[in-house]
Amino acid sequence: MEKIGRNDPCWCGSGKKYKKCHCEFDDIIREHELKGEIVPPRSIIKNKEQIAGIRESARINSLVLDYVAERIKEGVTTEDIDRWVYERTKELDSIPAPLNYEGYPKSVCTSINEVVCHGIPSKDVVLKDGDIVNVDVSTIHNNYFGDASRMFCIGNVSEEKKKLVDITRQSVYLGLEQVKPWGHLGDIGQVINDLAKANGYSVVREIGGHGIGLEFHEDPWVSYVTKKGTDMLLAPGMIFTIEPMINMGTYKIKTDEEDGWTVRTADGKPSAQWEIQVLVTETGYEVLSK
Ligand code: MF3
Numbered sequence: 235m236e237k238i239g240r241n242d243p244c245w246c247g248s249g250k251k252y253k254k255c256h257c258e259f260d261d262i263i264r265e266h267e268l269k270g271e272i273v274p275p276r277s278i279i280k281n282k283e284q285i286a287g288i289r290e291s292a293r294i295n296s297l298v299l300d301y302v303a304e305r306i307k308e309g310v311t312t313e314d315i316d317r318w319v320y321e322r323t324k325e326l327d328s329i330p331a332p333l334n335y336e337g338y339p340k341s342v343c344t345s346i347n348e349v350v351c352h353g354i355p356s357k358d359v360v361l362k363d364g365d366i367v368n369v370d371v372s373t374i375h376n377n378y379f380g381d382a383s384r385m386f387c388i389g390n391v392s393e394e395k396k397k398l399v400d401i402t403r404q405s406v407y408l409g410l411e412q413v414k415p416w417g418h419l420g421d422i423g424q425v426i427n428d429l430a431k432a433n434g435y436s437v438v439r440e441i442g443g444h445g446i447g448l449e450f451h452e453d454p455w456v457s458y459v460t461k462k463g464t465d466m467l468l469a470p471g472m473i474f475t476i477e478p479m480i481n482m483g484t485y486k487i488k489t490d491e492e493d494g495w496t497v498r499t500a501d502g503k504p505s506a507q508w509e510i511q512v513l514v515t516e517t518g519y520e521v522l523s524k
Pocket residue numbers: 331332333335336338342343352370371372381444475477509
């Protein structure tokens with residue numbers, strides 16, 4: 235860590251004196267670092283102003299998801315959902331983050347049944363009775379990023395699939411309860427993986443959550459098969475997503491070779507995902523988008 239004088243401006247960009255800002259924070263970080271723990275780099279610790287901006291983008295992100303929730307039903311195409319997301323996001327003075335992101339062609343990801351994530355909306359894909367679908371919305375507002383996803387059950391969904399959707403949601407909130415300053419990222423993955431396994435499910439390994447705020451995807455990468463007490467130390471000012479993908483069958487996945495995006499379960503069994511965006515606060519957590 236760079237040496238800063240106690241009366242110098244803090245490295246976080248708050249404009250406050252270091253001794254009145256992140257000085258104590260750095261002492262705690264140093265202690266953990268000496269114990270050999272992985273500590274968050276300064277670049278992912280957000281200051282008050284940044285948090286306010288990200289909170290607003292995340293709020294808008296949830297409003298876009300609400301808009302989808304009010305309209306989604308049997309018979310709509312995933313392209314309809316894409317249009318709703320595009321229009322509502324624009325109406326709220328924002329930009330859909332997926333659009334043109336690394337060549338992604340649409341404004342939202344719509345992942346049905348055995349599609350794990352990154353399903354591309356299409357006019358040819360109609361939601362039908364019994365489908366489970368994840369709608370993953372990400373927003374840029376004033377250069378700040380919001381990100382969350384929800385599952386929707388279309389019409390009469392089998393008990394088996396409903397349970398998968400339910401347990402996946404529960405796992406996210408169980409993971410959330412682990413979020414506190416000076417806890418560890420691995421605590422989240424442990425409880426999520428435990429709950430999935432207890433129900434005979436498996437957790438996707440290659441794709442996970444991520445830091446977010448100033449960029450769409452920042453450090454840390456968040457795994458949901460980690461062990462308690464391991465992985466990055468959690469510190470106030472960190473913002474990341476909790477977004478496990480839980481499969482009814484094997485954890486193995488494959489990416490569509492033609493479109494390069496759509497990820498499916500290797501065995502064709504259903505998969506579910508919920509995503510929330512979380513801030514680590516001085517006392518615990520704040521959910522920014524859900
Ligand atoms: N919204 C996804 C996430 O939760 C990212 C999708 S990238 C895209 O991280 F390009 F496919 F949109």
